[in-house]
Amino acid sequence: MNAQQRSVVAAAILFLAPFLATLAVFFVYAFCRAVYFSFTNYNLFDQMNFVGLRNYAAIFGDNLFLSALRNTLLFSLITTALQTILALLMANVLNQKVKGITFFRTAWYMPSITSSVVIGLIFLWLFQRVGLANYLLTQISNYGSAIMTFLLVLVAVQIVQVVLERARRLPASWFDPALAVVSALIALIVTWLLVNFGVVRIGDNPAVNITYYATQEKLFGFLPVPLATIIAQNVFTTVPTLMLFFLAGLQNVPRALYEAAEIDGATKAQQLLYVTVPMLRPVTFYVVTVGLIGTLQMFDQVAIIGDAAPLESIVTLAYFVFTRVFSGGVAEAGFAMAGAVILAAITLLIVLLQRRFFVSDEAFQ
DSSP: OOHHHHHHHHHHHHHHHHHHHHHIIIIIIHHHHHHHHTTBOOOSSSOOOBOTTHHHHHHTTOHHHHHHHHHHHHHHHHHHHHHHHHHHHHHHHTTSOOTTHHHHHHHHHHHHHSOHHHHHHHHHHHTSTTSHHHHHHHHHHHHHHHHHHHHHHHHHHHHHHHHHHHHTTOOOOTTOHHHHHHHHHHHHHHHHHHHHTTSSOOOOOOOOOOOSSSOOOEETTTEEHHHHHHHHHHHHHHHHHHHHHHHHHHTTSOHHHHHHHHHTTOOHHHHIIIIIHHHTHHHHHHHHHHHHHHHHTOOHHHHHHGGGSOHHHHOOHHHHHHHHHHSSSSOOHHHHHHHHHHHHHHHHHHHHHHHHHTSOGGGGO
8 A cells, every 4th residue: 555545545534533433432332332231130220230141031021022022013014115105106206397396395305304293293183082083084974975976976977088088099098187187077066966955965973083092902903003103103204205215216217218118008007117116126225224224213203102002002112122221110221221132133134134035136236
C-alpha cells in the first residue's frame, strides 16, 4: 500500500469513526451485555449471580412469553405481507403521469411522518364501542339492501355497456373508468328511485356494539381482535414509507418492457405480475427485510394501548422484555434479557431464511 492509498484509507476511517463508535457502544456492547445478563439473575439493584441456562429453561414455561412469541410471529407475518402488497399496489398507482400526482404522493406519505402516539390515539377512538368503526357497521347494516342494490345495478349496467361497445368493435375493458362512471350514475339513480318508492327498504337495526380492545375473542380462531386493530394501525403507518422504495424502483424499470408487453396483448394485471414484480425483486427483498425486522421489534403501539386490552392479546416479545424489567416489583432483568436474545435470534433466523429461499442471487445481478 503506497502513501496515497494509506491516505485514502485513513480518510475513510476518519469519516466512518463516528458511526463505528456509535455502532460499537449502542449495538455490539449492548448486545454482548444483554447476552451476559441472560445467564445471570440480575435485577438492576443486587449483586448478580451466574445461573447458566436457567433463564432459557424457565422462559419457555412462562405463559406470557409464549403469548408474546405467538403474537409476535402472527403480527410479523400478517403485517409484512399486507404492507408489502399494499405498498407495491400503491406505488403502481402513484407512478402514473397524471396531473397533480405530486400532491397525491405527498398526501399519501403524511401518515408516515405523523407521530405513532397520535395515530395510536386516533385508532383508539376509532375502535371504541361508540367509535367510528361501530358507527359505520351500524350504517352498513341499515343500508345493506340499498348498497347491495347499487352494486348489482352497477355491475349489470357495466356489463351491458361493455358488451355494446365490443359489439361495435370498440376496445372496451370490463373496468373501463369512463363506462364505470356512467354505470355508477345510473346505479345511483335507480337505487334512489327504488328506495323512495318503497321497493328497497332502509333498516332500523340497533347500534352495533362490538368490543375491539377489552376482549379475548379471536378472528378466524387464531388472531386476537385487539392485535388485529394494531395490525391495521401498523399497516396504515408503514405502507407510505415502503411505497417510496417501490416507487423509486419503478422509476428504473425500462418503459420498453411495458411497451413490448402491450404489443403482445398483456393486460395491466399481467404487466404487473410478469414485468413489474420480477423487475422489483431486489427492492421487494429489501422491503420485506425491513418490514420483518420492524414488525418483530414492534413495541410502541402495544404500549399506547396498554391496559385497554388484555395483556395476553397484544403482548409482543419487545413489550414482554419491557414489562419484565420496568413493570414494577422485582426487575427480572436477567430473565428479560433471555427473551431479548431469543427475539434477536428469531429476527436473524427469519431474515436468513428469507434471504436463502425467497430471493435468488440472480435478482441482485
